Amino acid sequence: MSRIDIEVGSKIRQIRQSRRMTQDELATAIHKSRATLSKYESGDISIDLNTLYDLSDAFGIHPEQLLYLRTIEISTAQPELQPAFFKGLTRFYGYCYDGRNGKLNRSVFDVFSQTDVGQYRIALYMNYSEFDHYQQAENIYWGTMQHFDSMTLITLKHQNNPMERASLQVLASFLDADTRWGLWNGVSSRPLMPVALKLLLSKRPLPENATLLHELKLSKEDIRRMKYYNMFSVV
Template structure:
């Protein structure tokens, strides 16, 4: 069985499940039989380009999100001026939701091929597990730009395009395994502008109370907010 077919099939299945669609419901949308869709998802048969775009449209995602990239061999990010992002096609990030008192896991994929000075970026927020991170609460599509002293990530919610998010990461030129970032945008629970501190890592972190305490707004954060009258993450 072709590995590429398997990986593409796994992504189709994950996105379908994240939309709460049964195999039959999805088959009806793309005008295929239930058996054919099952074979797509298992990787038993290849998918032609036209059908792949049709599937992406039915799932309300970009076709690039279904493609397979060998992250071990991809090398196009090794020339990025940002040391933290160098050779990193996938990053893991965390934030804390004080309303539900839950740790929120996120995954960010950067496509191996840069588009001019931008890197296409897919962001999956509130994932259930890193093994099937396409099954998440919200998916975003956008791009990443690296500057001398800051990295800026601009994202749009694929389900609700009115929701735009910007993430800024300072001093990404430093060699480190973790970096703090500030996400700013609009929340829909409730509907209002928000800013959120996020921790980015090259590898999944141990999810314990220590991590949660780091992600919470601290007394020092409040002290800085009082000084500048703004939420600042460095």
């Protein structure tokens, strides 16, 4: 039993439960026995590629979302334009303040395969309750992250609602820092309206306290800059 098998099995179980599927229902969908599926979920046996794709089809997700991602920072031998904040990251975190309910909104960004120089496939799990089960987030997006000279651009599509498209722009900085501000543009469903908000990105989970909440709320400087330019901006 390997760490990879255990982690992949745990993801399968969490996603199945979040979709309120029984083991019998999922086993039937992937043409396996319930006993075999149970061993997949416990990590007792490894999953072949054909079964991995069958599982992703049954869940309606991308196969990469079932893979085990190491959360360490890795170095890359390929020279490319990559801002210091994102260099080697396979996962980073996002925080914003939701004024509709006065609560903190947590997000996890998982970085998958590189598709071109400076471009990666990416998944966003937005508004989860517990980090150990972040795949059960309220909203899941899939898209790409691309680095340019002066900016990183993340474009996303909601996994279950194609109307919900979002983007995140992050100004490039070659000074290494654990956090960066980004501007999120998307759609609010409660009420339905286009929105833009500031999103704090971090290489590591941040302490969730009053200091963080204060930082996430609109400041006097945010409002001053918005009035001056007649635009909402994040720097």
